[in-house]
Amino acid sequence: xxxxxxxxxxxxxxxxxxxxxxxxxxxxxxxxxxxxxxxxxxxxxxxxxxxxxxxxxxxxxxxxxxxxxxxxxxxxxxxxxxxxxxxxxxxxxxxxxxxxxxxxxxxxxxxxxxxxxxxxxxxxxxxxxxxxxxxxxxxxxxxxxxxxxxxxxxxxxxxxxxxxxxxxxxxxxxxxxxxxxxxxxxxxxxxxxxxxxxxxxxxxxxxxxxxxxxxxxxxxxxxxxxxxxxxxxxxxxxxxxxxxxxxxxxxxxxxxxxxxxxxxxxxxxxxxxxxxxxxxxxxxxxxxxxxxxxxxxxxxxxxxxxxxxxxxxxxxxxxxxxxxxxxxxxxxxxxxxxxxxxxxxxxxxxxxxxxxxxxxxxxxxxxxxxxxxxxxxxxxxxxxxxxxxxxxxxxxxxxxxxxxxxxxxxxxxxxxxxxxxxxxxxxxxxxxxxxxxxxxxxxxxxxxxxxxxxxxxxxxxxxxxxxxxxxxxxxxx
Ligand code: PHE
Numbered sequence: 001x002x003x004x005x006x007x008x009x010x011x012x013x014x015x016x017x018x019x020x021x022x023x024x025x026x027x028x029x030x031x032x033x034x035x036x037x038x039x040x041x042x043x044x045x046x047x048x049x050x051x052x053x054x055x056x057x058x059x060x061x062x063x064x065x066x067x068x069x070x071x072x073x074x075x076x077x078x079x080x081x082x083x084x085x086x087x088x089x090x091x092x093x094x095x096x097x098x099x100x101x102x103x104x105x106x107x108x109x110x111x112x113x114x115x116x117x118x119x120x121x122x123x124x125x126x127x128x129x130x131x132x133x134x135x136x137x138x139x140x141x142x143x144x145x146x147x148x149x150x151x152x153x154x155x156x157x158x159x160x161x162x163x164x165x166x167x168x169x170x171x172x173x174x175x176x177x178x179x180x181x182x183x184x185x186x187x188x189x190x191x192x193x194x195x196x197x198x199x200x201x202x203x204x205x206x207x208x209x210x211x212x213x214x215x216x217x218x219x220x221x222x223x224x225x226x227x228x229x230x231x232x233x234x235x236x237x238x239x240x241x242x243x244x245x246x247x248x249x250x251x252x253x254x255x256x257x258x259x260x261x262x263x264x265x266x267x268x269x270x271x272x273x274x275x276x277x278x279x280x281x282x283x284x285x286x287x288x289x290x291x292x293x294x295x296x297x298x299x300x301x302x303x304x305x306x307x308x309x310x311x312x313x314x315x316x317x318x319x320x321x322x323x324x325x326x327x328x329x330x331x332x333x334x335x336x337x338x339x340x341x342x343x344x345x346x347x348x349x350x351x352x353x354x355x356x357x358x359x360x361x362x363x364x365x366x367x368x369x370x371x372x373x374x375x376x377x378x379x380x381x382x383x384x385x386x387x388x389x390x391x392x393x394x395x396x397x398x399x400x401x402x403x404x405x406x407x408x409x410x411x412x413x414x415x416x417x418x419x420x421x422x423x424x425x426x427x428x429x430x431x432x433x434x435x436x437x438x439x440x441x442x443x444x445x446x447x448x449x450x451x452x453x454x455x456x457x458x459x460x461x462x463x464x465x466x467x468x469x470x471x472x473x474x475x476x477x
Contacts, residue, residue, distance in 0.1 A: 003068065003338075004163035005244040011168040013252055015327070016230075016239050018171035020260040021178060022324030023105055024228035026317050027292050029264045030271040032224050036217045038201045042268075044214065045221040049261055052222065052435065053229045055428050056390050057236055057253045059397045062408045064240025065249065066401070070334035071234035074241060079400045087392060088335075091234030094385040095331035096351075098233055100358040101378040102328060103155065106321040107147030107363070108293065110154075111138060113314035116300075119307040127293075128301035135293045140365040140374065148363040149356065155325040156352040159333055162344055163242050167326055174319040178263065181316045185309070186269040194276025202272050215452060219442040222435075223383045229260060232386030235327045237393070238334050246412035250420065263320070270313070274299040329355070384440065391436040398429015434463040 006012040033041050067074025072092065076085025112127065119125035127134040138144060158170045189195065226232050240249075271292070278299050300310040329351060336347035365374040397405045406425055410418040438459035441447060447455040 003242070005242050006168055007164045008168075009245075009247055009252075011164070011172060012239065012243055013255055014175045015167050015171045015323075016236060016252070017256045017259040018175050018320075018323030019230045019235050019239065019327035020228060020256055020324075021175065021263045022228075022230075022320050023102065023109075023317070024224070024324075025260065025264040026267040026271075026320055027105065027109075029224065029228065030268050031292070032220055033202070033268060034272075036220055037213055039204050040213050041217045041221060042202065042265075044217050045224060046261065048218075048221050048225040049229070049257060051427075052432055053225045053231065054253055054257050055424055055432060056226070056231045056394065057229055057257060058249055058409065058424060059390075059394050059405075059428050060231065060234070060236035061240040061249045061253060062397055062401070062405050063393060064237035065243050066404065066408045067237070068241050070241065070331065070338045071237045072335050073338045074237055075396060078404070079396070084396065084400070088234070090385075090392075091237070091389060092332045092335050094233045094382075094389055095235070095328050096355060096358055097377055097381055097385060099152075099155075099325055099328040099355050101362045101374060101382070102321070102325055103152045103355065103359045104144055104148045104363045104374065105378075106151035106155075106318070106325055107144060107149075108135075108139065109314055109317045109321055110151050111143075111147045112293065112297070113311065113318050116307055116310040116314055120311060124301075125307060125310065127297050128306070131294045131297035131301065135297070139293075140363065144363040144365070145360055148359050151321075151325070152352060152355055152359060154322060155329050156348050158322070158326045159329045160345060160348050167330065170326065171323045174323045175259075178316050178320050178323075181312055182263060182266045182270065185313060185316070186266050188309070189270045189273040192273045192277040194278070195273040198272035198276040199269075201276070202268050219439055222439045223387070226386045226390060227382070228264060229257065230324070230327060232388070232390035232393070233328070234331050234389065234393075238331050239327065241334070248413040248417055249409060250413050250417035271296065278302060387436050387440045391433045391440070394428045394432050394436070398425055398433075430463075434459050437463050 006015070033045075063071075063074050063078065067078050069077060070088070070092075072085050072088030075088040076082060078084075112125075115125040115127055119128075138147075158166045160166060161169070230236060275295055280295060280299070296313070297310070300306040300313070303309055329348070332351040332354075333344065333347045336342045336350060337344055342350070362374045362377055365372055367373070401408075402425075405428075406421045409421040409424060413421075438456060441455050441459060446458070450458070
């Protein structure tokens, strides 16, 4: 059977942007920003999106469009090495880890959306009365499990429809809806009493703060940038594998990154004025996964048209989350279809069945070896997998594909973008893996015990050694 492809260029861009725009922008971005000092974080984050995110995105695109297979097949065929194919399985595992926790959060959102929508016609939403207590009651356990299954079911339904009739069609509706609703909400939030204060916190650029906090916010900013651009999970490899014509990857990648950033910034423009209007200082409120649900739910409860605003807001989040979760499910599905010849339907059934269990564990959230599962998967595990995953793709692009990567980058690109191919390859193959390796070490707290510069040195040496090894052992690459 012929491999599926996107029907239109806009279809690919919207699907990839739909993958990027998700809980990372609306749920994670505002509280990570608040936790890390507001505008200072924003500046560093934007820099990383530009310098790491866009080149990283292009790395995955180049592998995907050239390989025309799932990450496993693409890495194996392009390198001619089964070891790289084996590494591809890493992305399948990452995708399962991602969707396991994502679907639980998606379930929470679905629940809040449902509660709010019902509140439009009936009694006030139940979570209005005591947001903190309410969230505590539904965040884990049977409630969370039920809504996880519902969210996963919706995700599976879209992926079931296939590349064109499922993913492309779905994201073509979801993405514009997200943008329109979010702009509306941001404009409205600007009329709230706390808006001026919120903008000052969020948008005032203060070089001194940026300099004072630069290294502290680097790690979180890098993690956030990867997560929000769906990098390091093989998503963008998979989506780019369905491109069947030569169009400009640098152009498409830039549009996707800009759209994604726009939604993140817009989400901040909705969330911060709301919090400030209630006198909640976002830098002081309890950070973490509950922030959106507890802080914002409390804000909605006190607004005149709170139920309506809450419905619109959680509606946006549901759509954004869904267009991301389908891209996660698609990775293992494409793997089973490409490698084992399963029909799409059967592949969706198998993968969904697996995530019913793995996500179910996240929803129940038991404590294993002293660590709560959900927090571990949503935090350190995913951060580490994505960072390592992207570093490996970039090493692959720079050291295995080399010239092929440059020609793939150039094909379909305009003169200006084509001229960037060589600098891009140098950055992607050398500077970015070292940077990512460094963030990996800081994620493990190595910089705290070794000191900053020694950690940089370790990253450079280890990176160099890995490349040298890859270069000399031709059997590997
Ligand atoms: N980018 C998505 C978000 O911001 C999350 C995601 C990560 C999706 C990795 C796919 C792969 O919510």
